[in-house]
Amino acid sequence: MFLPRLVRIVVTHRCTILCRRKNSHNPYIFRTMSDMERKIIVDSDAGIDDAVSILLALKECNNVIALTSVFGNTSSEQAAVNLCRIVGIHCASEEMKTCCTTKVYQGAVHPIMELSRPKSWEGHGPNGLGGSNCEEFAKRFLPSVEEDHAVNAMIRLVKTFRGEIDLIALGPLTNLALAFNLYPDFFKDLKSLYIMGGADSAKGNWSAVAEYNFASDPESAKIVISAASASGIPVVVVPWEPCERSGISWSHFDKLTTLGTKRSQFLKSISFSQETLFRSKARKFILADVFAMMALLFPEYVKDKVQVHMNIETSGDYCRAMCVIDWYGLNFPDKPKVILCREFMTSFVWDVVETLLKS
Numbered sequence: 001m002f003l004p005r006l007v008r009i010v011v012t013h014r015c016t017i018l019c020r021r022k023n024s025h026n027p028y029i030f031r032t033m034s035d036m037e038r039k040i041i042v043d044s045d046a047g048i049d050d051a052v053s054i055l056l057a058l059k060e061c062n063n064v065i066a067l068t069s070v071f072g073n074t075s076s077e078q079a080a081v082n083l084c085r086i087v088g089i090h091c092a093s094e095e096m097k098t099c100c101t102t103k104v105y106q107g108a109v110h111p112i113m114e115l116s117r118p119k120s121w122e123g124h125g126p127n128g129l130g131g132s133n134c135e136e137f138a139k140r141f142l143p144s145v146e147e148d149h150a151v152n153a154m155i156r157l158v159k160t161f162r163g164e165i166d167l168i169a170l171g172p173l174t175n176l177a178l179a180f181n182l183y184p185d186f187f188k189d190l191k192s193l194y195i196m197g198g199a200d201s202a203k204g205n206w207s208a209v210a211e212y213n214f215a216s217d218p219e220s221a222k223i224v225i226s227a228a229s230a231s232g233i234p235v236v237v238v239p240w241e242p243c244e245r246s247g248i249s250w251s252h253f254d255k256l257t258t259l260g261t262k263r264s265q266f267l268k269s270i271s272f273s274q275e276t277l278f279r280s281k282a283r284k285f286i287l288a289d290v291f292a293m294m295a296l297l298f299p300e301y302v303k304d305k306v307q308v309h310m311n312i313e314t315s316g317d318y319c320r321a322m323c324v325i326d327w328y329g330l331n332f333p334d335k336p337k338v339i340l341c342r343e344f345m346t347s348f349v350w351d352v353v354e355t356l357l358k359s
């Protein structure tokens, strides 16, 4: 099953050095030096699933060059504080002597067209991380939020490392839309863009038809999907539905949160609100953003993906922020397309999460 991946790596000569990671979740998955040294920016509203995704990126890559905050699961200010704590937990878990070089920047505080930020989902708790201040896990390493604004930092970094940065957006897309409006080559100068957002079958988790990240700033979602797909770079969208289908039972959650490590204890601590809300209703434990991060870091675990033209509805009484997808190419056959990830190899994804939490 995994041989084609290895063959592909060798045949395409992506890198001359193949590294087999210690404690790898799967002995047949090889990571190249280029995988580990790739430059990544994570734009995030710093909730529970964002936290696990970022810990995974920090563990698997040596060059997560920036974490940028945006409103969503909490305020942009609080999200920036949370991102610092997540970096601190990574450094403490790795028993580093000094904190890693990943910088944290604060970004947009409200959507482009609204003057207040949308309501947050209560499952992320009062501060986005279940109400936990995380200090017991991260007190040795707590980086400060940089003075530069997230949008300015993103533009600067993208200009500095033209064509080298994988940008992954795990919250409302406001920072990215602002960056594009300020610097029209912003998307063209990326290596790739990954987005957790939207609903591919209109199964809304916020409105009847819209997913939370897109519903929080539909105009920004429209700008980003349209401009990024037209830029020619790969634009990979992980919608809500496969993330929900890939949720796990609470007994599985119990296993992941009693592994005796800092990361495992941290997940238990920050999941308090989601556990309170969902466990008694027998709803599954879901980490949506992790699947977008997996699409970036472990694309071999994406089971089903398709190229489609996607647009975002920004008006209407019922359909604002809905993803409008031209499934059969009948209406926009010549328009730019995104890569839509529709299904994952779920058990492998959760094995990766368990390996992360065990370390």
Ligand SMILES: [Ca+2]
Pocket (backbone or CB within 6 Å): 044, 045, 046, 047, 049, 050, 072, 073, 170, 171, 289
């Ligand atoms: Ca998020």
